[in-house]
Amino acid sequence: MAYCYFNGSIVDESKASISIHNLGLQRGFGIFDLFRGRGGRPAFMEDHLDRFYKSQSFLDFDDNIEKEEIRVAVRKLQEANNFDESTFRLMLLADGNESEEVLKPLFYITNSNISSHNNPSTANVILHEYLREYPSIKSINYLTSNHLHRAKKKANAIDVVYHSNGIISEASRSNIFLVKDGMLLTPQNNILLGVTRKNILSFAEEILPVSVQDISVGMLFEADEVFISSTLKEVMPIVTIDGKKIGEGQIGAQTLKIQQAFVDLLQ
Structure with missing residues (x-):
């Protein structure tokens, strides 16, 4: 079991779901970013947040996900999951109908254990x-x-x-x-x-x-x-x-x- 951050709350991953009508799902309208937790500490998180914010501005949604919200969510996920080696995947999808003039963001963060991850030498x-x-x-x-x-x-x-x-x-x-x-x-x-x-x-x-x-x-x-x-x-x-x-x-x-x-x- 692992916890994720889903639209403002820390929840069990099994309790998080999106609509089959979600525009990000139907049209591929969304962005993401991914960074690592090393020894329980996020690596290069601020660099990733800068890039995520730049990508987010391109989507031109009605609302923005602020960096501080992400920082707080990451800290809470670290406490909830207590993974030593992990990834944090930020996902931002368009939520709503494509006929609407303004689209709202659907935002979530997954935190996955990668303690068994190994790269090949070449x-x-x-x-x-x-x-x-x-x-x-x-x-x-x-x-x-x-x-x-x-x-x-x-x-x-x-x-x-x-x-x-x-x-x-x-x-x-x-x-x-x-x-x-x-x-x-x-x-x-x-x-x-x-x-x-x-x-x-x-x-x-x-x-x-x-x-x-x-x-x-x-x-x-x-x-x-x-x-x-x-x-x-x-x-x-x-x-x-x-x-x-x-x-x-x-x-x-x-x-x-x-x-x-x-x-x-x-x-």
Whole structure:
């Protein structure tokens, strides 16, 4: 059993429900964000709240969910569930009828135990030509990524890297970085500004030069090292793409340094 925060109250998850007529459900009109609780403490919560608020403003609902409401709800969920390692998923859906001029928010937070979660030491990704609509918003539209679930399973891939007109943007659930000739590169356009990405960039210059720029598909395959970043994957080394070996086909020295620096940041 776990407790969630549902429209203003802490309730047992089994008691929370939404209408089958909910507009967010019917039309995919909604946003979310996700952050981790580490050792019982939220990690980078303020960064996630800033991004959630930016996404929320895009929806243009009648009412806004304020940051302090979320902070208080998270504290209450920590007390109720007492999970050491967990995720907090903020969900905001449109509630009402699409014929109405003003839509109200349906807001809830789930808190899930991830104490058994482990990342693989290295991973494979696959490529797919696609550009997300409104990429700067963390929307609930994951249709393309989920549509590719069989392709990912067949390739034993941890994620899908999107590209359009030969330019890499992001993975479906992660940001992407590459190391080439002693420089760290990461895409600049058509991406969700990941919180893990932001924090990597905050210290990466201390390890090697950084360039935020357009990255071609060809540059990706010619990289010495590649890794992706996200809340759950953290710094995930990618050793093959579409089954093709990247660099030496193992975790690179610069990726290891960035992994360790990120762990140190969490201390």
